[in-house]
Amino acid sequence: MGAPKEKPKQVERILPALPNASKFKVIKVRFAPNPDSVIHLGNTRAALLSDEYAKMYGGSFVLRFEDTSPSIKPPQAEAYEIIRQDLKWLGVHWDEEAIQSDRLPIYYDHARRLIELGGAYICTCKAEAFRALVTQKKPCPCRELPPSEQLERWGRMLSGKIRRGGAVMRVKTDLEHPNPAIRDWPAMRIDTASHPRIGKKYRVWPLYNFASGIDDHLMGITHILRGKEHEVNMHRQKYMYRHFGWDYPEAIHYGRLKIVGTVLSKSKIRAGIESGLYTDWSDPRLGTIAALRRRGFVPETIRRLILECGVRPSEATISWENVDAINRKILDPLVKRYVYIADPVAFEIGGIPKAFTAKVALHPDHPEWGAREFAVSPESPIISLPSGDMAQLKKGSAFRLMNLFNVEVTRAGRGRFVSEDVADAKRLGAHIIQWMPQGLGAPLNVVRPDATAHQGLVDPAALGEAMPSSFQFYRYGFVRVYREGEGFVGYFTHG
RNA sequence: GCUCUGGUAGUAUAGUCCGGUCAAGUAUACUGGCCUCUCGAGCCGCAAGGCGGAGACAGUCAGUGACACGGGUUCGAAUCCCGUCCAGAGCACCA
Numbered sequence: 001m002g003a004p005k006e007k008p009k010q011v012e013r014i015l016p017a018l019p020n021a022s023k024f025k026v027i028k029v030r031f032a033p034n035p036d037s038v039i040h041l042g043n044t045r046a047a048l049l050s051d052e053y054a055k056m057y058g059g060s061f062v063l064r065f066e067d068t069s070p071s072i073k074p075p076q077a078e079a080y081e082i083i084r085q086d087l088k089w090l091g092v093h094w095d096e097e098a099i100q101s102d103r104l105p106i107y108y109d110h111a112r113r114l115i116e117l118g119g120a121y122i123c124t125c126k127a128e129a130f131r132a133l134v135t136q137k138k139p140c141p142c143r144e145l146p147p148s149e150q151l152e153r154w155g156r157m158l159s160g161k162i163r164r165g166g167a168v169m170r171v172k173t174d175l176e177h178p179n180p181a182i183r184d185w186p187a188m189r190i191d192t193a194s195h196p197r198i199g200k201k202y203r204v205w206p207l208y209n210f211a212s213g214i215d216d217h218l219m220g221i222t223h224i225l226r227g228k229e230h231e232v233n234m235h236r237q238k239y240m241y242r243h244f245g246w247d248y249p250e251a252i253h254y255g256r257l258k259i260v261g262t263v264l265s266k267s268k269i270r271a272g273i274e275s276g277l278y279t280d281w282s283d284p285r286l287g288t289i290a291a292l293r294r295r296g297f298v299p300e301t302i303r304r305l306i307l308e309c310g311v312r313p314s315e316a317t318i319s320w321e322n323v324d325a326i327n328r329k330i331l332d333p334l335v336k337r338y339v340y341i342a343d344p345v346a347f348e349i350g351g352i353p354k355a356f357t358a359k360v361a362l363h364p365d366h367p368e369w370g371a372r373e374f375a376v377s378p379e380s381p382i383i384s385l386p387s388g389d390m391a392q393l394k395k396g397s398a399f400r401l402m403n404l405f406n407v408e409v410t411r412a413g414r415g416r417f418v419s420e421d422v423a424d425a426k427r428l429g430a431h432i433i434q435w436m437p438q439g440l441g442a443p444l445n446v447v448r449p450d451a452t453a454h455q456g457l458v459d460p461a462a463l464g465e466a467m468p469s470s471f472q473f474y475r476y477g478f479v480r481v482y483r484e485g486e487g488f489v490g491y492f493t494h495g
Numbered sequence: 496g497c498u499c500u501g502g503u504a505g506u507a508u509a510g511u512c513c514g515g516u517c518a519a520g521u522a523u524a525c526u527g528g529c530c531u532c533u534c535g536a537g538c539c540g541c542a543a544g545g546c547g548g549a550g551a552c553a554g555u556c557a558g559u560g561a562c563a564c565g566g567g568u569u570c571g572a573a574u575c576c577c578g579u580c581c582a583g584a585g586c587a588c589c590a
Binding site: 032033034036066067068069071072073123127135164165167168169177178179180181182186188189190191205207208209211212227228229230231232233235253255256260305308309310312313314315316317318319321322324325326328329332333337358359360361363364365367400402403404419420432472474475 | 523535584
């Protein structure tokens, strides 16, 4: 039968149950990127895991842009929409969206309340002076001032009477806490830089722990999934929650994700783009979603990969081998196969006894997709071969032209017909090489994962497909082809 | 240096909370068998078809390969305890 064999259903990886899930009527998760650049494989983890859990529990998903630092890691105006598009492409569904730079009044309101509760104070100490005190578990003089004085200082921060760097709001914690990084952490500071969305409307901005902590409570987040670099932030925020009398959400901190030989650092990516090392965010050497998409990885591959890594707190170093294997399995049955000759060289065959036609199937498992026919005859004996294969072939050695006949090399660029039987090729230990009649191929450059490119010739029928499209080029690998201006360009996905 | 986490095959992950069913499961990688498909000398057959040779992707079956080290508790430890080593995260008026 032509019907595909009954494949065993891909066993869906089951994520471990969320802690204390039954405590909540509805599970609510969030993904909170900083729109200072696009998202990459590492960032995707929080998004995909949260999405998966939301679906698993019939819960709700909040997308929250955390853009409260106008001067350090400044938000990029275009990043918001690119992130939305990347998430959509990944199949992440969100029910609510929020942008923190729209919520400053909410943070101001909670800052004032926290001061009134005696849970926070305005500190005018120099950063170094404060650090010196706090490492000795000593309070700074500002800490003991009464709330009325604190509110007065807060007002001066907002009105501009205190200059940038002159004061900061701190949340009171246990000064005896063994980890000095947790003691009386900063929650609000003055930042007068212009914000790409709202300009200079505000001069006082919340720090991460304040904005994120307030929002998680206000939005009713039940479970937070984030990297373990946020582990101490949880401990910091818990002090604030205690002041307000709130319960802290369940938090899961997973380890960092690395991928061998690929840059997954936003700051390095940005620096590389600015210096011209990388062309843009979708440079094939990068681990951004944009780059993976351009190279021809499918969203399902990314999701399976992230799910496979789960939520372990230890660092994981993924190898491309595994990523490629997942993607190959998905792509192989779906994409057409064509002949592509990388770095072609001409080769003339003598002694061809008659006209031959080689049939090359578009997919061996789908004969109904059809086949391509290539002709070689005594009258047109010149073909194109990949130079990489040609270089291996010395005078006197034999090889087989895929689906055609066997050839012996007589001298560089020339050979002669030997036989038609594939068994001969085997007996001679001859490689089977893909080829194309000279003059048939259309030029197609394929950008490799290291950003170098192969110049080559592709079966023009491939370029007649709807673009962009993924193919498997015989003996070359999977390539995603795009229309670019008047021509086409390919990106190598994997072998 | 200080504060936290962790260490299961080359890589990733399950098992660790509640010790035995874990001489450790899964995926990937590698090796071998089978097989679809493709190309196909020859053989059998009136024919349909069958046998047979070769090889790539996928499929399938089998094999290779790991509980960081040392001690302790226990009838029994990957799982509990202690120590050592190693790795990661944090120690910003970043997120």
